[in-house]
Amino acid sequence: MKTNSFISEQELTEQKQIASALSQEIRARNLKFFVETFGCQMNVRDSETIKGWLSLIGYQEAADKETADLILFNTCCVREHAEKRLMGNIGALKELKDANPGMIIGICGCMMQQQDMAKKLLKRFPHVSLIFGTNVLHRFPEMLRAVLNGERIAVTDRADDAIAEDLPKLRDNERSAFVNIMYGCDNYCSYCIVPYVRGHERSRKPEDIRNEIVSLTDSGITEITLLGQNVNSYGNDGSAGMRFADLLRYVSDVPGLKRIRFMSSHPKDLNEDVMQAIASLGNVCHHVHLPVQSGNNEILKRMNRRYTREHYLSIVSRLRELVPDIEFTTDIIVGFPGETEEAFSDTLSLVEEVGFAAAFTFAYSPRLGTVAARMEDQIPESVKKQRLKALNELQARKTVENNLKYIGHIGEVLVEGCDERGEETMLYGKYQNFKMVYFPGCKELLNRYVTVKVTKANKNSLLGEMIDA
Numbered sequence: 001m002k003t004n005s006f007i008s009e010q011e012l013t014e015q016k017q018i019a020s021a022l023s024q025e026i027r028a029r030n031l032k033f034f035v036e037t038f039g040c041q042m043n044v045r046d047s048e049t050i051k052g053w054l055s056l057i058g059y060q061e062a063a064d065k066e067t068a069d070l071i072l073f074n075t076c077c078v079r080e081h082a083e084k085r086l087m088g089n090i091g092a093l094k095e096l097k098d099a100n101p102g103m104i105i106g107i108c109g110c111m112m113q114q115q116d117m118a119k120k121l122l123k124r125f126p127h128v129s130l131i132f133g134t135n136v137l138h139r140f141p142e143m144l145r146a147v148l149n150g151e152r153i154a155v156t157d158r159a160d161d162a163i164a165e166d167l168p169k170l171r172d173n174e175r176s177a178f179v180n181i182m183y184g185c186d187n188y189c190s191y192c193i194v195p196y197v198r199g200h201e202r203s204r205k206p207e208d209i210r211n212e213i214v215s216l217t218d219s220g221i222t223e224i225t226l227l228g229q230n231v232n233s234y235g236n237d238g239s240a241g242m243r244f245a246d247l248l249r250y251v252s253d254v255p256g257l258k259r260i261r262f263m264s265s266h267p268k269d270l271n272e273d274v275m276q277a278i279a280s281l282g283n284v285c286h287h288v289h290l291p292v293q294s295g296n297n298e299i300l301k302r303m304n305r306r307y308t309r310e311h312y313l314s315i316v317s318r319l320r321e322l323v324p325d326i327e328f329t330t331d332i333i334v335g336f337p338g339e340t341e342e343a344f345s346d347t348l349s350l351v352e353e354v355g356f357a358a359a360f361t362f363a364y365s366p367r368l369g370t371v372a373a374r375m376e377d378q379i380p381e382s383v384k385k386q387r388l389k390a391l392n393e394l395q396a397r398k399t400v401e402n403n404l405k406y407i408g409h410i411g412e413v414l415v416e417g418c419d420e421r422g423e424e425t426m427l428y429g430k431y432q433n434f435k436m437v438y439f440p441g442c443k444e445l446l447n448r449y450v451t452v453k454v455t456k457a458n459k460n461s462l463l464g465e466m467i468d469a
């Protein structure tokens, strides 16, 4: 059985002492931070930790970059265009730095774990002074102290060591929270850079996860999303003493926890036990984000996904049998190396057959160091673009079909936000199965549960009316 290592309490205490020592001056100078997050929920969660440290160090959150004294980009490297966008964004900050020479500009996140990237950026952008990767968040105070002392640093230690518990965090709402259950990924899908940058899979201890959830519900949070690159392989290495279905059962009775979400799921590990847990636990939401990537078996094999189209469809139908109101969302890549017209049409037919509530669709983007980037039969960009368009058109039609099913539907909605439209205030929120609905109401209902009936289905959204607040 594998055991994970953890950052020691003493090490964390030292960092907190550094934070506290810095905070007096930072507060006195009334300094502000601005953190911009790119990419997935993992990064959103990491940014909460960074913002937690910054608050502890005495910074306040700025409304925009222009009024900030510290700007940090938390980056993603899953697809190439993110990289190009980041370079533009950083270049544009030079003017702000010229106007405010004391300003600190930093870059962190997955992209910084790519080979030589940190060094390259420090060289290319003299106005950047703080660079760090995904596995050193527990050392943030020490890193910032060095930068405040005039150093320029890049800390990107390999992502395969210890788990850090009890880091500070600043969450941006009182309703819903992300909870990491594992870090890294061991799947090595042939197109994907994540295992190289986020390191191998490590599962947190069930007690630590449960304690975090208890403290969240104590503070009024009622909805949590368990996060991992592949939550279904939680504990597969034996290090946690339980598997994902057990974890769902273990946390589901936390008092005050109304909704448990989780993402992402990998079809190869979503087993009958997990399906039974979804069906039987009252607060596990009836939504599965189940990336399929392709509907063609040959392409799935080349992607190293380790399931077939038939297996994927069997999970969908089994879950629908157990949980009739379940909704599926997915991720799909078009134009993977070797994808023929016929292979692509298998993806279309799968999308037609499943009827996803929503799909996140991507043109394949070669990532340096991955197996797929070295494959020979790369697909021309123009073909990828055409296929993406065809797929998006099909999914748009399926979304409408899915929406139409909901007319007359009545259920509980957790209110997430409101749009003031002239006289009228429109609230929006999700049913437990992830369908979003808009309805008239008042701001006071934010973060509360209300019963909403769907009256109209638009192309992209549902409209409804409250029948009980």
Ligand code: 5AD
Binding pocket: 078, 079, 191, 192, 193, 291, 293, 331, 332, 333, 362, 363, 364, 365, 366, 367
């Ligand atoms: N090119 C295109 N899309 C990718 N994804 C991951 N790697 C790549 C890539 N190289 C997509 C997958 C994954 C989602 C998070 O991003 O669909 O599920």
Ligand code: SF4
Binding pocket: 185, 186, 187, 188, 189, 192, 193, 194, 195, 229, 230, 266
């Ligand atoms: Fe990437 Fe595959 Fe791991 Fe998801 S499961 S993070 S796609 S390697």
